Amino acid sequence: LKTVAIVGRPNVGKSALFNRLAGKTISIVHDQAGVTRDRIVAQCRRGPAWFEIMDTGGIGASTDDVLTDQVQTEASIALDVADLLLFVVDVVDGITTIDQSLARELRRTNKPVILVCNKADSPKRKLNAGEFARFGFADTVEVSAAHGLGIDDLVSLISTRLDLKETTETEEAIARQNSRPLKLAIVGRPNAGKSSLVNAILGQDRAIVSDVAGTTRDALDIKATYNGKHYQLIDTAGIRRRSNLDTVVEISSVDRSLQSIKRADLCLLVIDCAAGAKMQDRKIAQIILEERKPCILVMNKWDLFHPDAKQKDRIEHLDEIMRREFFFLNYAPLVAISAKNKDHIGKLFVQIEKVRNGAQNRISTGALNRLLANAIENTPGALGRSTHSFKLLYATQVNEAEGFAIPVPHFVLFANRASKLTESYMRYLEKVIRDEWDAPGVPFKMSVRGKGP
Numbered sequence: 001l002k003t004v005a006i007v008g009r010p011n012v013g014k015s016a017l018f019n020r021l022a023g024k025t026i027s028i029v030h031d032q033a034g035v036t037r038d039r040i041v042a043q044c045r046r047g048p049a050w051f052e053i054m055d056t057g058g059i060g061a062s063t064d065d066v067l068t069d070q071v072q073t074e075a076s077i078a079l080d081v082a083d084l085l086l087f088v089v090d091v092v093d094g095i096t097t098i099d100q101s102l103a104r105e106l107r108r109t110n111k112p113v114i115l116v117c118n119k120a121d122s123p124k125r126k127l128n129a130g131e132f133a134r135f136g137f138a139d140t141v142e143v144s145a146a147h148g149l150g151i152d153d154l155v156s157l158i159s160t161r162l163d164l165k166e167t168t169e170t171e172e173a174i175a176r177q178n179s180r181p182l183k184l185a186i187v188g189r190p191n192a193g194k195s196s197l198v199n200a201i202l203g204q205d206r207a208i209v210s211d212v213a214g215t216t217r218d219a220l221d222i223k224a225t226y227n228g229k230h231y232q233l234i235d236t237a238g239i240r241r242r243s244n245l246d247t248v249v250e251i252s253s254v255d256r257s258l259q260s261i262k263r264a265d266l267c268l269l270v271i272d273c274a275a276g277a278k279m280q281d282r283k284i285a286q287i288i289l290e291e292r293k294p295c296i297l298v299m300n301k302w303d304l305f306h307p308d309a310k311q312k313d314r315i316e317h318l319d320e321i322m323r324r325e326f327f328f329l330n331y332a333p334l335v336a337i338s339a340k341n342k343d344h345i346g347k348l349f350v351q352i353e354k355v356r357n358g359a360q361n362r363i364s365t366g367a368l369n370r371l372l373a374n375a376i377e378n379t380p381g382a383l384g385r386s387t388h389s390f391k392l393l394y395a396t397q398v399n400e401a402e403g404f405a406i407p408v409p410h411f412v413l414f415a416n417r418a419s420k421l422t423e424s425y426m427r428y429l430e431k432v433i434r435d436e437w438d439a440p441g442v443p444f445k446m447s448v449r450g451k452g453p
């Protein structure tokens with residue numbers, strides 16, 4: 001969903017407007033400037049188009065000296081995550097200096113702004129709204145949030161500016177993504193079984209597989225259909241030992257994988273599990289991690305992995321070894337196959353589709369904020385006990401990796417004191433998100449913004 005942020009100095013009626021748009025009372029409206037609210041995000045479902053509204057007004061305290069700081073923080077959050085900004089002003093008070101500096105700031109963002117002249121509940125007050133034309137925002141609406149006047153006009157203007165259609169954004173995006181072939185990079189060290197996997201997928205011996213290292217051709221894209229879905233195999237079977245100088249080979253093959261990995265929606269890291277994980281496997285895994293790519297660890301040559309042991313023990317054993325070897329790639333699911341025997345290829349594709357579909361899950365902004373607030377509450381003292389201790393103001397999910405079929409999300413946290421968040425605490429919060437967000441194989445990024453020591 002697209003996000004609309006409500007920005008304005010304290011007491012102009014942001015919360016009242018927020019409640020009008022949300023259609024229910026969520027935030028606490030109070031006459032006093034700077035009153036803190038418990039919720040700042042809601043879905044607006046007026047008309048056919050849905051969007052999310054974000055009230056930036058609940059941030060900070062109410063004393064005068066922090067007022068500019070507060071406005072600053074509000075603006076920076078809004079500017080970062082919103083697709084559209086509602087700049088709320090008060091026609092009774094007229095233009096204030098804070099309004100002026102806010103207007104300047106909003107103009108600099110290059111995001112669409114709708115000027116909302118609030119408290120216009122009488123014809124006389126409406127006249128006052130003319131004063132704000134000085135700010136030069138083309139889109140202006142006069143409303144009375146308290147009395148529910150002008151709200152329909154505002155919603156239709158928002159819909160127009162956000163270009164919202166009958167279907168929700170998300171549905172369209174999923175449909176678009178599913179119709180595109182998924183780009184699978186098949187990477188791994190020489191002899192792991194990449195060409196064999198490509199052949200098993202294609203169901204015919206199109207790639208040349210040889211026992212002699214160094215015989216397969218260079219990287220090539222191959223179109224494939226499996227269970228009626230389209231894929232594009234970015235085949236790096238070209239990764240081959242070219243000489244006996246191991247160092248030269250490693251650098252060049254890892255380098256080639258990088259090119260494939262960069263182009264891929266999803267990486268299939270093929271590992272010869274009978275031979276065990278080697279340095280080169282870990283290097284390629286490292287690249288996948290650094291490129292922040294969705295990944296599945298394909299345990300090939302499963303037929304050779306302790307073939308005489310009991311099936312259950314084999315699986316447990318494999319899982320234990322490989323989880324340890326690739327601990328840093330903990331988001332990647334593990335699938336055991338035998339490419340040569342064409343065993344469990346179907347299972348691999350079930351997992352591929354799980355990754356593709358899971359990535360479409362989005363933790364709603366409200367749920368994300370509750371989740372993180374609870375997690376922080378459950379670890380009292382971890383972030384300092386003083387009154388100046390850490391406070392999470394707002395968190396949201398921003399999808400990155402534009403142009404790729406599997407979006408990789410970025411969770412952005414806004415806090416009063418970003419520096420309070422240690423590396424290990426960040427990992428804890430990442431785990432909290434990971435447990436809630438049902439998207440195997442998809443990495444995510446998390447970052448904190450905020451000022452103060």
Ligand code: GDP
Nearest residue numbers: 190191192193194195196211237301338339340
């Ligand atoms: P690539 O270098 O990664 O493309 O590896 P290849 O696909 O050329 O495979 C290397 C060797 O491993 C070949 O001799 C394959 O027949 C063999 N191989 C591949 N997959 C399997 C498997 O699942 N089981 C067994 N036993 N051998 C395999």
